[in-house]
Amino acid sequence: MRTPVFIVASLIVAAVVYGLARLAGNDYVFFAGYVILQFVVLATAWNILGGYCGYVNFGSAAFFALGAYTTVALVKLPNLAAKYLPEGLASVIAAAVPPPIPVLMLAGGVIAGLVGLGTGYLTLRLRGVFFAIATLALAVVLQTLIVNWDYVGGSRGAYVIRPQVHALTGINYVEYLFVMMLLLSVTALTVARAIERSQLGYGFATIRDDELAAEASGVPTLRLKLVATTISGALMGMAGAPFPYYIGYLEPASAFGLAYAVNSIAMPMIGGTTSWVGPLLGALLLGTLQQIATVTISSAVSLLLVGLLLVAFVVIAPNGLLGLFDKLRQRIGAARASGGNARTGAA
Amino acid sequence: MTIPVELFINALIAGILLGGFYAAVTVGVSISFGILDIVNIAHPAFVILGSYIAYIVNQRLGVDPILTAIMVLPAFYALGAMVYQVYYVSFEKRGQEALRGLAFFFGLLFVTEVTLILVFGVDYRYVHAAYIDQTIRFGAFDLPMRMLIPCVIALMLLGGLQLFLTKTYTGRAIMAVAQDQMALQLMAADPVRIKRIAFALSIATAAIAGALLIIIQPVEPSVGREYIGRVFAICVLGGLGSLPGTVIGAMLLGIMESLTATFYGPSWAPAVAFGFLLLTLAFRPSGILGR
Amino acid sequence: MSAPLLRVENVGKRFGGFIALEGINLDVANGERLGLIGPNGSGKSTLVNCLCGTLRNEIGRVSFEGRALDGLPAHQRTRLGMARSFQLPRPFTSLSVAENLRVPLLYTVKARSGITHAGADLDARCHDLLALVGLESKATKRPRDLTQVEMRKLELARAMASDPKLLIADEAMAGLSQSEVNDIVALLIRMNERGVTIVLIEHIMSAVMSFSQRLVVLVSGRKIADGKPDDVIRDAEVERAYLGQ
Numbered sequence: 001m002r003t004p005v006f007i008v009a010s011l012i013v014a015a016v017v018y019g020l021a022r023l024a025g026n027d028y029v030f031f032a033g034y035v036i037l038q039f040v041v042l043a044t045a046w047n048i049l050g051g052y053c054g055y056v057n058f059g060s061a062a063f064f065a066l067g068a069y070t071t072v073a074l075v076k077l078p079n080l081a082a083k084y085l086p087e088g089l090a091s092v093i094a095a096a097v098p099p100p101i102p103v104l105m106l107a108g109g110v111i112a113g114l115v116g117l118g119t120g121y122l123t124l125r126l127r128g129v130f131f132a133i134a135t136l137a138l139a140v141v142l143q144t145l146i147v148n149w150d151y152v153g154g155s156r157g158a159y160v161i162r163p164q165v166h167a168l169t170g171i172n173y174v175e176y177l178f179v180m181m182l183l184l185s186v187t188a189l190t191v192a193r194a195i196e197r198s199q200l201g202y203g204f205a206t207i208r209d210d211e212l213a214a215e216a217s218g219v220p221t222l223r224l225k226l227v228a229t230t231i232s233g234a235l236m237g238m239a240g241a242p243f244p245y246y247i248g249y250l251e252p253a254s255a256f257g258l259a260y261a262v263n264s265i266a267m268p269m270i271g272g273t274t275s276w277v278g279p280l281l282g283a284l285l286l287g288t289l290q291q292i293a294t295v296t297i298s299s300a301v302s303l304l305l306v307g308l309l310l311v312a313f314v315v316i317a318p319n320g321l322l323g324l325f326d327k328l329r330q331r332i333g334a335a336r337a338s339g340g341n342a343r344t345g346a347a
Numbered sequence: 348m349t350i351p352v353e354l355f356i357n358a359l360i361a362g363i364l365l366g367g368f369y370a371a372v373t374v375g376v377s378i379s380f381g382i383l384d385i386v387n388i389a390h391p392a393f394v395i396l397g398s399y400i401a402y403i404v405n406q407r408l409g410v411d412p413i414l415t416a417i418m419v420l421p422a423f424y425a426l427g428a429m430v431y432q433v434y435y436v437s438f439e440k441r442g443q444e445a446l447r448g449l450a451f452f453f454g455l456l457f458v459t460e461v462t463l464i465l466v467f468g469v470d471y472r473y474v475h476a477a478y479i480d481q482t483i484r485f486g487a488f489d490l491p492m493r494m495l496i497p498c499v500i501a502l503m504l505l506g507g508l509q510l511f512l513t514k515t516y517t518g519r520a521i522m523a524v525a526q527d528q529m530a531l532q533l534m535a536a537d538p539v540r541i542k543r544i545a546f547a548l549s550i551a552t553a554a555i556a557g558a559l560l561i562i563i564q565p566v567e568p569s570v571g572r573e574y575i576g577r578v579f580a581i582c583v584l585g586g587l588g589s590l591p592g593t594v595i596g597a598m599l600l601g602i603m604e605s606l607t608a609t610f611y612g613p614s615w616a617p618a619v620a621f622g623f624l625l626l627t628l629a630f631r632p633s634g635i636l637g638r
Numbered sequence: 639m640s641a642p643l644l645r646v647e648n649v650g651k652r653f654g655g656f657i658a659l660e661g662i663n664l665d666v667a668n669g670e671r672l673g674l675i676g677p678n679g680s681g682k683s684t685l686v687n688c689l690c691g692t693l694r695n696e697i698g699r700v701s702f703e704g705r706a707l708d709g710l711p712a713h714q715r716t717r718l719g720m721a722r723s724f725q726l727p728r729p730f731t732s733l734s735v736a737e738n739l740r741v742p743l744l745y746t747v748k749a750r751s752g753i754t755h756a757g758a759d760l761d762a763r764c765h766d767l768l769a770l771v772g773l774e775s776k777a778t779k780r781p782r783d784l785t786q787v788e789m790r791k792l793e794l795a796r797a798m799a800s801d802p803k804l805l806i807a808d809e810a811m812a813g814l815s816q817s818e819v820n821d822i823v824a825l826l827i828r829m830n831e832r833g834v835t836i837v838l839i840e841h842i843m844s845a846v847m848s849f850s851q852r853l854v855v856l857v858s859g860r861k862i863a864d865g866k867p868d869d870v871i872r873d874a875e876v877e878r879a880y881l882g883q
Contacts, residue, residue, distance in 0.1 A: 056449045058388075122629035128445055129386045133579045134628050136388070137621035140576050144618035155614070199744045206730050206741055212692065213728040215712035216721070218746035218800055222711075258572070262457050269450050274732070304461040311454035314447040315437045 030178040036287035037181040043267035043279035044188040045235035049228045051273030054208035059135035060264035062142045063233045065255035067108030067240025072152045105241040112237020113230045120229035143256045157251030160244040192276040266310040272322025353487045358609040366601025367498030370594045371556040373581040378549035381588030382525045389452040391571035392459035397557020398566040405474040416558035427550025463568035471565035497559035509590045521545040580624035643668045650697035658684040659859045673850030674839045681859040691715045721802035725809045727789040729781035736777040742800035771795040787818040804835045
């Protein structure tokens with residue numbers, strides 16, 4: 001399937017998902033669906049660096065929070081303008097704020113992408129584990145900065161008023177956010193799939209397999225790694241941008257929640273890291289499971305489930321669900337090939 | 348700005364004492380990451396586990412946390428041996444330690460933290476001991492016992508481990524793992540067994556560090572996360588795998604944090620470690636004492 | 639006499655206090671088949687790594703087609719036309735044999751020419767390379783399904799896929815049987831006949847002697863002999879330091 005065809009196909013799927021969600025006639029579906037879609041984007045973004053290039057990012061929450069706080073900073077811009085700028089200019093800014101969600105997503109994406117690029121630039125010359133450790137550090141540094149930055153609410157947090165309905169379309173605002181996240185998911189999956197099938201995808205795979213051999217084959221490994229950290233970071237930031245509107249009240253602890261970091265890693269690992277299907281599968285399964293467990297038991301138990309599944313999968317099924325499916329298919333294929341006779345080579 | 352000298356010196360003292368304690372939290376990672384090349388980011392979670400064990404025993408039986416830690420050392424050692432066995436079979440042997448090994452430890456960290464939340468909630472827990480509220484005073488300078496005792500115990504722990512690593516056969520074999528596996532085989536030692544012993548030992552130190560932590564400050568399950576950055580910052584700062592380097596790195600970080608907290612406010616302190624780690628990684632990855 | 643393809647001038651490299659290479663001077667002429675020998679730890683691999691940009695040489699300079707290479711990262715040297723194979727084969731394990739060859743085709747040949755090769759053209763080149771080393775039947779296999787000698791052939795084919803002017807083959811035959819060694823030597827000579835200059839680093843003397851037109855000997859980081867193979871192995875210093883150990 002060529003990329004334009006894939007985009008059309010996934011838009012159709014997205015439309016069907018939206019239609020079904022509307023049919024349910026319950027706002028909770030949009031609330032819960034938004035969270036799951038957010039994880040689809042985060043998991044896909046994580047996998048572009050983690051799954052394709054083999055570099056572990058523990059700081060997904062930081063990139064997500066960067067997107068969210070970019071939104072807060074932009075939404076609060078009129079306050080700042082009223083204080084420091086001449087009235088005419090201030091009223092122009094007040095009129096332009098709050099910008100529509102897609103603009104906020106772009107802004108969050110640019111900021112998070114730049115931070116991704118910077119982190120990569122500082123650490124990617126070192127061994128892979130140092131990059132992983134640096135991303136852990138990055139999350140804490142950013143959180144400290146935000147906690148101490150009064151303009152975006154500091155440790156108290158910031159209110160972002162969510163309109164009841166979306167002015168342009170007249171639909172419920174949460175529904176609108178859901179649609180936006182649905183479109184972002186399509187974007188993220190399209191990007192991931194396009195990378196997989198392009199020259200870039202080959203380059204990423206060689207980095208994961210053997211960087212020295214990749215360099216010797218003419219692959220500019222450092223540049224490709226920077227491309228990956230930037231794209232991955234930008235997508236995470238985009239996923240975070242609408243979050244203040246979704247939650248209404250953003251505080252550092254929720255934006256930097258460990259749940260984001262864990263889920264971004266667990267979902268691709270459980271789904272399978274070698275293809276765009278893996279993170280999607282993992283996010284849908286784990287996201288749904290968590291929503292159910294949160295409602296029926298508690299959010300702590302749902303997080304415990306994710307952690308346990310992550311450990312279980314990396315130990316028992318290193319290639320995730322996709323790997324298990326592959327094995328199953330091979331077995332069935334082998335069983336067929338032997339024509340039901342003694343299963344010689346089936347195992 | 349003029350800095351009051353007494354405030355400065357008190358902050359310095361507090362930093363040194365804090366640094367000593369940091370060395371105890373870090374020494375496990377110095378062994379697992381620095382010597383064995385196992386990126387155990389779950390180490391702080393084991394430290395918190397140690398804190399909670401010290402808390403329960405102290406609350407139920409009134410036993411001193413340090414005594415409890417010494418009693419549970421074998422259990423932590425066994426736990427460490429078990430974790431290494433899983434790690435070895437699942438990742439090291441298959442050559443997949445980079446991506447999946449890291450995810451494994453991250454999962455362990457997370458599972459431990461959430462389990463503690465489920466059992467104990469997110470309230471801060473603390474221990475009782477006679478010395479915790481005492482302070483030795485030299486004029487204007489304070490030496491609070493709840494900081495001094497952990498620092499002394501930590502230095503004893505590190506000294507003991509250093510002796511073990513340099514003077515005993517097993518210890519030297521552990522150091523040889525870092526250099527090369529060939530030398531180890533020439534010593535007729537089984538590298539997997541040596542690494543298991545070393546890793547188990549690294550987890551055992553978490554029991555002690557955990558007890559020290561809960562003497563110093565009240566503990567809740569997510570406190571461990573703050574220590575991930577500290578521990579790796581110190582490890583890298585001190586040069587990987589060197590225990591004296593660990594002590595120096597820990598002291599430096601303790602002093603920097605203490606000064607930051609005194610002069611800029613405690614909310615900035617966490618960023619010091621991490622900021623320092625980022626800078627060290629970027630500009631001097633072999634550590635400040637490295638070549 | 640035309641300018642050499644590769645010129646190494648006074649190259650030195652140390653690791654801490656250990657001097658790995660010292661004052662290496664070496665010219666490699668276009669189209670030449672050069673053998674490079676020396677005992678273990680003599681600095682052969684360090685020299686290869688310095689030439690290819692994997693390591694930085696602190697002292698001296700390396701130039702290729704008259705162009706100084708100092709500080710150029712490995713992938714750019716490959717693009718200029720210097721390819722290498724690794725001592726222990728380092729295939730891309732998650733890619734098929736044919737895809738392994740596609741990587742240099744995409745990242746060097748395409749990048750160098752600036753021409754967007756059609757997919758069919760890339761496939762044709764892949765096939766040509768597989769035919770050259772005799773791995774056509776393994777195109778869709780993963781590297782882990784290959785035998786030792788097939789893995790070496792893949793390693794050489796991947797180096798050739800970048801369409802190099804100079805190929806540095808680092809111990810391409812260690813651990814192979816005599817007939818397999820002959821196989822690889824014949825392959826290297828075939829590559830040379832296609833116009834590729836080859837530097838062969840090797841321990842197996844029969845292979846070196848039948849392959850090389852010129853022989854260079856390294857001992858303890860220094861070049862102690864350079865000349866016609868038959869003369870070099872009769873050199874007293876070489877015999878003492880290396881062959882007669």
